[in-house]
Amino acid sequence: QVQLVESGGGLVQAGGSLRLSCAASGRTFSSYAMGWFRQAPGKEREFVAGISRSGGSTYYADSVKGRFTISRDNVKNTVYLQIFSLKPEDTAVYYCAAAHFAAGQGLNEYDFWGQGTQVTVSS
Numbered sequence: 001q002v003q004l005v006e007s008g009g010g011l012v013q014a015g016g017s018l019r020l021s022c023a024a025s026g027r028t029f030s031s032y033a034m035g036w037f038r039q040a041p042g043k044e045r046e047f048v049a050g051i052s053r054s055g056g057s058t059y060y061a062d063s064v065k066g067r068f069t070i071s072r073d074n075v076k077n078t079v080y081l082q083i084f085s086l087k088p089e090d091t092a093v094y095y096c097a098a099a100h101f102a103a104g105q106g107l108n109e110y111d112f113w114g115q116g117t118q119v120t121v122s123s
Contacts, residue, residue, distance in 0.1 A: 002026050002098045002112040009094060009117030012086050016121075020081040022096030022114055030054075030074040033103035035110060036081045038092035038119075045095065049081060050103025059103060086121045093118050 003025040012018055020036070033052055039045040049070035050059040058070050069082040079096055094117050097110035 002032060004096050004098060004112055004114035006094065006096050006114045006117040009119045011120045011122065014086060014088055014121055014123050016086050018083045018086065018119060020094055020117060022079045024077045029077040032098040032100065034072060034079040035097045035099065035103045036070060037095045037097060040092040045107060047105035051079065052103060088121045088123045090119060091121050
């Protein structure tokens with residue numbers, strides 16, 4: 001069992017940056033691949049970025065490549081999402097999730113979810 005708590009969201013002007021954090025409980029964090037998803041109002045939850053257990057492999061949705069960076073610290077049991085050049089269309093609730101297997105793009109590939117953190121980008 002893994003419990004995930006996101007933080008770092010807020011209100012930011014377009015062009016700004018944010019770093020989201022997701023702290024995981026338990027001593028088995030390094031055995032999970034991790035992912036970040038987001039859900040905008042009236043839209044389905046979508047994959048944003050994923051990272052392997054070791055952190056050696058990362059994956060991104062085409063819409064965020066070059067602006068989002070996912071990383072993890074297996075000592076601190078935390079996964080991060082650095083967001084640069086924020087756009088109004090990045091406004092969403094951002095969720096982190098843990099997967100027993102690979103950090104794929106499908107929601108059903110993940111076993112544990114956090115409660116989310118709101119990111120609002122003003123134009």
